[in-house]
Amino acid sequence: MSDESQADPDDGFVPPFSQAPFGAILASVAAVMSSVGTLGIGALMLLIVADVLGRNFFNAPITGVAEIAARAVVAIVFLQIAAAILQKRLTRADFLVRRLAKVSPRTVCLLEAVFALTGAVVFALIVWASWPKLASAWATSEFFGVQGVFTIPTWPFRAITVVGAGVAVLAALYRARDEICKLRRPA
Template sequence: MSANTTGEGAGTPDEDAYVPPFSEAPVGAILGGLAAILSSIGTAWIGALMLLIIADVVGRNFLDAPITGVSEIAARSVVAIVFLQVAAAILQRRLTRADFVLRRLEGASPRTLALFETVFALAGAVIFALVLWASYPKLADAWRTAEFFGVQGVFTIPTWPFRLITVVGSGLAALAALYVANDEIRKLRRAS
């Protein structure tokens, strides 16, 4: 399989080798690099979380020694992992969507598909910008008040790192969505 750097061929058998067009432009390369780093951290976090859960299950069932705080860590980790990986999903056009509709649109009218993708990306940019706007004050408050979760004296973790991940992830996701929208607008102009 060869990597496809033209942006064509998404959804083909070479989909796993698909290199999105953001890798061709300097801004896109930086954005894509940051998204890839965060996504890699999220992937490693998934592995660590799985090991922690397995250790808790083994400890609880076979050694009568559960690990304290696993449910709290898992609950916060799921949200953090999503925000670490969402920008890469947007840039690689792998965000959850109804592909059967998009394939029909592409077959009927590539221009309509590009318009649909532009609207979808702009809506995503607005939504993630709103998440950023709503999350930043909570990050500042968590930092200022030394907010934590868990049971004091038993198990506590500060909340600010998790809130920081939400802020950084939503900001990067908004930029990624704007980049995709710009790419789709260029496709629309070329089709005109």
């Protein structure tokens, strides 16, 4: 069990996700999105295996697998990023953070807060850059693929990027708030 869950209620620190309802709702939304992403990984694996089997054993490849896989990987990342932020599972130099935590836990909180705020800015920029493309894809019925052979609309994939990045902004701000609260409590 982490020391966050064993916090003294009298010291003013409230563990992550316990600030109802926002923390609980955000964690639930992130968990559902991550689960959908995990299901997407399974579906993508099945599609690729079916394509390989069809191509090699029946000389009948599945049309559009490359296009679907290219878009699906990006969608899966954006579905799972908010949960990774909330659980502190983004790629990082853990060995450095662990060593630093032994020397100065407050410095680690500060680094985590800066990291989370930087992430919030990056994901906000992704939302800002992706929103016009989503609106355009919706308005023009944009698709990818080869017309007459295989086409699929782009707006669902663009919407996943916008929604996933938007939830990631909220998750990063939530993590930053949590780290700042830990910084502010007495040592």
